[in-house]
Amino acid sequence: MVRPTMEDVAKRAGVSRALVSLVMRGSPKVSEQRRAAVLRAAEELGYSPHAMARSLASRTSTVLGVMVSDLHNAFFAEVVDGLDAVARDQGFELIINTGGRSPARERRALDSLLSFRPAGLALLSPVVPTAAISNAADHLPIVLVARSSRVSGVDTVNDDGEQGAGLAVDHLVSLGHRDIVHLDGGEGSQSGPRRRGYVSAMAKHGLEPRVVASEYTDAAGARAVEELHRGGRVPTAVISCNDFNAVGAISALEEAGFRVPGDVSVVGYDNTSLAALRHVSLTTVDQPRNQIGRLAAEALIQRVRGERTEPVRHLLHPSLVVRNTTAAPGGPS
């Protein structure tokens, strides 16, 4: 169970501890002969450097902390994937913590991440108060993902939800729709911009917006449609707050006897793997999730390396993915 230390390697190779340290860090000022001897000794002992001791002694860190508000959510999983790819590539490790969407739990998660003195911190859709964030930002570089904030000195990476919703409206209008309803995401993280984008795009086309309260789940999407149906006010097109909601809406529409997209067109948001299933084949708005993660990692690493001190605010352009749930109104199924 006991692992060899630098001292052990030094002894075995017949050199000093400092020399071993130089070899381990790939310093050029070591003679080839000694280097080989050290590497051999390390190999024989099964030695690998102790990252924490290294970090303590050098007062630097190669760890990036990641606070994921909800690992369950596929969106974050893909963002983390992007973060991970860049981090690993640049020689950084990820240490991940989840907040469970509760400010108190998230607060603790944040503290425990900070106790590792990471080089930087990525907060994915955090719910902690701004004060806690700006507090932490005094100590280390921070990048905020999927939460816009004016905390000074903090980088942000966001998808432009307004633009995305606008794309959906434009698409439907170009197909000939005029009666387009938005199923709102309520408390969901990006629902505000999406709603605003919908409303302003409708206004742009001279159409009257209709926003129906809903949530980011398929059950909520179905419920919203059922209410519309009961009220006798089913539109020719629906823009859901996300893909799950859209799938629920489709299912309720079909149960009520409407054909999709024959009678009603439906657009989702997020382009989750769900939307791509041929059984679903949902027209939806794609957020470049992986790229969001990559940009976040890059922003962090730039700061860590001192290559940049000005905050950067990435606003990524979503794109529309047209599949089989949208068509001209009254068209063939």
Next chain:
Amino acid sequence: MVRPTMEDVAKRAGVSRALVSLVMRGSPKVSEQRRAAVLRAAEELGYSPHAMARSLASRTSTVLGVMVSDLHNAFFAEVVDGLDAVARDQGFELIINTGGRSPARERRALDSLLSFRPAGLALLSPVVPTAAISNAADHLPIVLVARSSRVSGVDTVNDDGEQGAGLAVDHLVSLGHRDIVHLDGGEGSQSGPRRRGYVSAMAKHGLEPRVVASEYTDAAGARAVEELHRGGRVPTAVISCNDFNAVGAISALEEAGFRVPGDVSVVGYDNTSLAALRHVSLTTVDQPRNQIGRLAAEALIQRVRGERTEPVRHLLHPSLVVRNTTAAPGGPS
């Protein structure tokens, strides 16, 4: 950017560094008066202990390493969720790394995890050779998830894939099906046990097994069904290797004019969130993913605490979730 140390807190509170250490670790042998003074000083300075220095000095760690072969996969996300819940509850942190299903990358991920000298390591469906695992197992407790292995001294947590496939067969047989095809998962991680379970359950009922090569994707499921259709050998029931495959199969069946479950019943495997969507409503086999994660964390922590030295091999019982894609053969849609 510079954070206060224990020394600073001690000075401010007018006590020794050792006393601050005791307070921080919640030792009972500190007078209330001093404790309060220390806590106040810490608060005022914004001090929080340095986890790495602590770990170095105490030669213990509160970090559990997690190697996820593929974060993208919702299955692992949920397992990590379970791990996370237990770990946090027991005062451990998770440090996560991904291997990307490549032995070389995974090997590096493993090394970098080990360089943090974590208290234990959870490997989720690793692809590295057994030798590497048993090597690491000499240094720290390891739990293997979704990969059965006879490495001595290593704990494992697995779902009983054979039993799960058997449940699906039993269910279909009890509905009256006799012509049941299995769409095999090929290289997929648990496809072997699932296939074996299918074959032996069929044998048990005196039925002839039919295994069709496929994969863990919806496109592959659709392709397999199309082949069956072209060969004119569409069965009355299909057991897919996983939910994605099942959804693909359903979509291809419907396109070919078969009703599900009227003409053909379909069973998935995994009970992903996809299966629960009302639009899909797939009968499937549930693996207790969250519990798999919890058990893995518990196994690790028991070892870390020295509460157990014998390896434990959890084999979890899957359960059948009956929804709307299975019915008696030839029954109403």
Next chain:
DNA sequence: TCTATTGGTTGGAGCGCTCCAATGCTGTAG
């Protein structure tokens, strides 16, 4: 009165490493 005992407190060594100033060792110039 003197010695145990107890509970609170402290200084110092040391965890495995990095970093820096200092050392020894060539080789070349003066």
Next chain:
DNA sequence: CTACAGCATTGGAGCGCTCCAACCAATAGA
């Protein structure tokens, strides 16, 4: 033959903490 580079190498201090033996009252027992 001394001086001085230039280079490879080294000892030691120190990162922020824990742990241990020692210490210091204050109280209890003999």
